[in-house]
Amino acid sequence: xxxxxxxxxxxSIQEGENLTVxxxxxxVFSSLQWYRQEPGEGPVLLVTVVTGGExxxxxxxxxxxxxxxxxxxxxITAAQPGDTGLYLCAGAPGNQFYFGTGTSLTVIP
Amino acid sequence: SQTIHQWPxxxxxxxxxxxxxxxxxxxxxxxxxxxxxxAAGRGLQLLFYSVGIGQISSEVPQNLSASRPxxxxxxxxxxxxxxxxxxxxxxxWTRDYQLYNEQFxxxxxxxxxx
Numbered sequence: 557x558x559x560x561x562x563x564x565x566x567x568s569i570q571e572g573e574n575l576t577v578x579x580x581x582x583x584v585f586s587s588l589q590w591y592r593q594e595p596g597e598g599p600v601l602l603v604t605v606v607t608g609g610e611x612x613x614x615x616x617x618x619x620x621x622x623x624x625x626x627x628x629x630x631x632i633t634a635a636q637p638g639d640t641g642l643y644l645c646a647g648a649p650g651n652q653f654y655f656g657t658g659t660s661l662t663v664i665p
Numbered sequence: 666s667q668t669i670h671q672w673p674x675x676x677x678x679x680x681x682x683x684x685x686x687x688x689x690x691x692x693x694x695x696x697x698x699x700x701x702x703x704a705a706g707r708g709l710q711l712l713f714y715s716v717g718i719g720q721i722s723s724e725v726p727q728n729l730s731a732s733r734p735x736x737x738x739x740x741x742x743x744x745x746x747x748x749x750x751x752x753x754x755x756x757x758w759t760r761d762y763q764l765y766n767e768q769f770x771x772x773x774x775x776x777x778x779x
Contacts, residue, residue, distance in 0.1 A: 562708075587765035598755055598770035599709075606765050642706060646768065652724075653699070653759075653768050655709040 559583050560647055562656035569635055570664050577630040577659045579645035586649060588628045590619055593642040635663045667692035671756050671771035678778055684729075684743040686774050688756030691737065696758040698739040699768070700731055703753040715739060751778045 563578045579588070587606045591599035603612050605621035605628060612619045616639075618631040632639055640663050645656040668691045678684060690696050697716050701709040711724045713731035721731050728747060732740045739756060756771040 598773045648766050657708045
């Protein structure tokens with residue numbers, strides 16, 4: 557059973573465009589994390605959201621946790637080639653972490 | 666600060682050979698430790714996790730096993746590798762903030778079984 561569904565799976569955009577990645581579940585999570593992974597490397601934690609409705613900003617990246625703590629979104633403003641990578645969301649109802657299917661983003665210069 | 670190491674970084678093994686991947690964490694004590702496998706460009710599949718020495722939980726039945734001989738050491742093993750064992754193996758540990766946890770990953774091991 558896949559608890560976390562991410563959309564879109566693949567995204568290719570031009571430099572300077574905006575984009576949003578979604579992470580959805582029917583389950584409630586106590587927290588949700590977003591990671592970025594580059595080829596051949598381990599995922600790097602970008603942010604953790606804990607409170608329903610919470611919004612966090614990391615430079616050009618905006619993360620939002622749904623009011624019911626079942627979903628989250630990642631919005632990137634004015635994408636740069638350095639944003640290219642695999643974006644993963646993960647929810648942790650307990651000791652285990654459940655990962656989304658991932659969104660592969662390519663930003664074309 | 667905490668760091669997590671994995672080795673080897675890459676490995677090419679013939680079918681039927683044994684496997685041993687090692688993960689160690691520095692700068693923390695009694696961490697929860699995890700082994701994941703990742704197919705190319707996709708999400709992570711949890712293989713094993715451990716909450717303490719000698720305590721292993723298996724999520725997916727397969728020909729892999731895990732052991733935790735020391736507090737900050739986690740080992741992934743196999744007696745006989747299959748072609749389907751090829752993939753990118755990631756070790757992770759969690760930081761406990763009481764109300765929530767955060768997970769941090771090692772650099773990974775690329776395993777190719779021929």
